[in-house]
Amino acid sequence: MELSELNPPPRLLLGPGPSNVHPRVYRAMLAPVIGYLDPAFLQLLSDTQVPLRAVFRTGNELTLPISGTGSLGMEAAIYNVVEEGDTVIVCINGFFGSRMADMARRCGARVVTVEADWGRAIEVEQVEAALRQHPGAKAVCIVHAETSTGVLQPLIDIARLCRERGALVIVDAVTSLSGAPLEVDAWGLDVVYSATQKCLSAPPGMAPITFGPRAVEAMQRRREPCRSWYVDLTMLREYYGGPRRYHHTPPMSMLYALREALRLVLEEGLEERIARHRRHASALWAGLEAMGLRLHVEDESLRAPPLTTVRVPEGVDEARLRQDLLERHGIEIGAGFGPLAGKVWRVGLMGYSSQPQNVLALLHALEVELWRQGCEVPRGAGVEAAARVLASGDA
Amino acid sequence: MELSELNPPPRLLLGPGPSNVHPRVYRAMLAPVIGYLDPAFLQLLSDTQVPLRAVFRTGNELTLPISGTGSLGMEAAIYNVVEEGDTVIVCINGFFGSRMADMARRCGARVVTVEADWGRAIEVEQVEAALRQHPGAKAVCIVHAETSTGVLQPLIDIARLCRERGALVIVDAVTSLSGAPLEVDAWGLDVVYSATQKCLSAPPGMAPITFGPRAVEAMQRRREPCRSWYVDLTMLREYYGGPRRYHHTPPMSMLYALREALRLVLEEGLEERIARHRRHASALWAGLEAMGLRLHVEDESLRAPPLTTVRVPEGVDEARLRQDLLERHGIEIGAGFGPLAGKVWRVGLMGYSSQPQNVLALLHALEVELWRQGCEVPRGAGVEAAARVLASGDA
Numbered sequence: 075m076e077l078s079e080l081n082p083p084p085r086l087l088l089g090p091g092p093s094n095v096h097p098r099v100y101r102a103m104l105a106p107v108i109g110y111l112d113p114a115f116l117q118l119l120s121d122t123q124v125p126l127r128a129v130f131r132t133g134n135e136l137t138l139p140i141s142g143t144g145s146l147g148m149e150a151a152i153y154n155v156v157e158e159g160d161t162v163i164v165c166i167n168g169f170f171g172s173r174m175a176d177m178a179r180r181c182g183a184r185v186v187t188v189e190a191d192w193g194r195a196i197e198v199e200q201v202e203a204a205l206r207q208h209p210g211a212k213a214v215c216i217v218h219a220e221t222s223t224g225v226l227q228p229l230i231d232i233a234r235l236c237r238e239r240g241a242l243v244i245v246d247a248v249t250s251l252s253g254a255p256l257e258v259d260a261w262g263l264d265v266v267y268s269a270t271q272k273c274l275s276a277p278p279g280m281a282p283i284t285f286g287p288r289a290v291e292a293m294q295r296r297r298e299p300c301r302s303w304y305v306d307l308t309m310l311r312e313y314y315g316g317p318r319r320y321h322h323t324p325p326m327s328m329l330y331a332l333r334e335a336l337r338l339v340l341e342e343g344l345e346e347r348i349a350r351h352r353r354h355a356s357a358l359w360a361g362l363e364a365m366g367l368r369l370h371v372e373d374e375s376l377r378a379p380p381l382t383t384v385r386v387p388e389g390v391d392e393a394r395l396r397q398d399l400l401e402r403h404g405i406e407i408g409a410g411f412g413p414l415a416g417k418v419w420r421v422g423l424m425g426y427s428s429q430p431q432n433v434l435a436l437l438h439a440l441e442v443e444l445w446r447q448g449c450e451v452p453r454g455a456g457v458e459a460a461a462r463v464l465a466s467g468d469a
Numbered sequence: 470m471e472l473s474e475l476n477p478p479p480r481l482l483l484g485p486g487p488s489n490v491h492p493r494v495y496r497a498m499l500a501p502v503i504g505y506l507d508p509a510f511l512q513l514l515s516d517t518q519v520p521l522r523a524v525f526r527t528g529n530e531l532t533l534p535i536s537g538t539g540s541l542g543m544e545a546a547i548y549n550v551v552e553e554g555d556t557v558i559v560c561i562n563g564f565f566g567s568r569m570a571d572m573a574r575r576c577g578a579r580v581v582t583v584e585a586d587w588g589r590a591i592e593v594e595q596v597e598a599a600l601r602q603h604p605g606a607k608a609v610c611i612v613h614a615e616t617s618t619g620v621l622q623p624l625i626d627i628a629r630l631c632r633e634r635g636a637l638v639i640v641d642a643v644t645s646l647s648g649a650p651l652e653v654d655a656w657g658l659d660v661v662y663s664a665t666q667k668c669l670s671a672p673p674g675m676a677p678i679t680f681g682p683r684a685v686e687a688m689q690r691r692r693e694p695c696r697s698w699y700v701d702l703t704m705l706r707e708y709y710g711g712p713r714r715y716h717h718t719p720p721m722s723m724l725y726a727l728r729e730a731l732r733l734v735l736e737e738g739l740e741e742r743i744a745r746h747r748r749h750a751s752a753l754w755a756g757l758e759a760m761g762l763r764l765h766v767e768d769e770s771l772r773a774p775p776l777t778t779v780r781v782p783e784g785v786d787e788a789r790l791r792q793d794l795l796e797r798h799g800i801e802i803g804a805g806f807g808p809l810a811g812k813v814w815r816v817g818l819m820g821y822s823s824q825p826q827n828v829l830a831l832l833h834a835l836e837v838e839l840w841r842q843g844c845e846v847p848r849g850a851g852v853e854a855a856a857r858v859l860a861s862g863d864a
Contacts, residue, residue: 082503094502
């Protein structure tokens, strides 16, 4: 048996993630793997927690990268807080909300859902009603940037409400961390997790997470151990800090990648990075609308800059268009799924992928492929409108 | 805030893992990250399953890498098979057996333990007695190469017994895969998991696992969903095969690393690779004994070639010696833990670390450091004895 040489094709990654990895991050992965109790490695671990706190905008001691991809971050967030018999309110306005509900059920919780259409935000009144109906609810789970819909969920009022009612708020920031404003401490978020392969532009492989004091207290009051051994924070925290007790071998090369990705965020500045995501998304939106396409999230203030959903025009074969973008232009964009399957495309402008030339490249390729399918969008209008936004103001 | 440039010191990794990463594996990690539904990536996934089956010596369709490190492989093995109310027999003769018991309990199982001293194997009669006492036991969990003790557990008779009694056998092959004989199909093992950072010499980050037909049947008969969402095989198998339904984003760079590591195994030949581990371990054992040191596992046929435990001589400060090996020689070896804390060192010769020059380097450095602590081992005897073994026979 023989295996050919590894040779994946380079792509421009403008889908729902992963985003393109920064060259310096690739280089960091060549640093030598060393032992999990090597003093040099333990130092690197601690080193990495510092900028992680800065990016989450938190002082939480318990801020660390979980050794798996974003969905394991979700599992770590929910499994550590939720236990059998708890009532948990889960906000569902997209695919990842449903996933949170699934996980909470596997912890033995009674799940109460608060729902909104895919493409709309959850209203604070809905959460208020659910908390009133279930006064003992342990937590409210909510997605900050829904990768399946492109909605950026306002969190401040919901988090304030949860505090008042004594419920923890667990936030999915997989697609928003370092790509949209997120203030863990100022907004009073209790558990927030993310992933490395979105706006941080490292390869997938770790899930940054942070636990605030109320979440730590809830963990200390647990009646039974966490249902997952691998993400049980009562053990993990003894490795990431304190006695440095062995728990599992963390993925060193992924930690190196994350550390370098965080260095790049610090060098750029978190605020400037978030503004960059916003700027390039605005250019994309202007371009798509100038082509006559319709954005799925109508209220601009609810659009997540890292992930845009755009409606597939009547008569266009959406799968063929994605395939042609990939094969003829080397550009990946994502399909819709669930109720949005066949109805939208998902365009990511995250991290290293969020660059002016990528916005223009996508709009141009999209125009070419729409014409090939007989959809006669105005020639050059998308690129022109985007370029105008990019050239204006602080672009 | 500024973060210094990443600069972990190069080490010779002769501890319990990770082992040194092969240069070609580092290079593979530079291949571009692409989308999780990109046809080229799906092809790479399938490509990687083929040599994985070859290394496990199995035809099991359900053979794939879990997206986390070895302990998540353990979680995937146990959580997919075990559910609330099951009786599970767990063999404990070291640290990782206890971990399996912990995980089975978190699944809601009633755990029956079968124990042996740390450094001895589990006897087939012990398992037989436990199965007789608990005739409805769902599974027997056992560690093939106990990284905490250096024992290589004979599995053939225990597996045959389990088949006769209708119990599944779940095997931890984290430290044995491609470093010691392991025959998933011929021995009738139902679930076997491993890790990338031991004898495969890739960085930690994925956990290869295989499920045989009896295990698949047991999963299909489950009364409740798997307690972990992230490693639920009923969903994972729809991404790794069949409909290619999105589950989570796998760590692409780690998959590339694993694929390259498997290519290296195929090029070397699995049998030759296992013989190499055996040869260099024999040289190490001869060297240590010629220095007057005592191997912790007395019965040579029960020693795991990838991981050797050697007793700390009277009067030697074991922690200082490890620290001096690391700081003065750049060599990592491991400490004992549990009942072996302070009593043994753990020396790994795994994958790319299993090389003749590394055996000699370690024996020499050990001699130097033992003398520095006033332990007058015979000068040059260790290196000489090892060199003789290396030069003899098929070395």
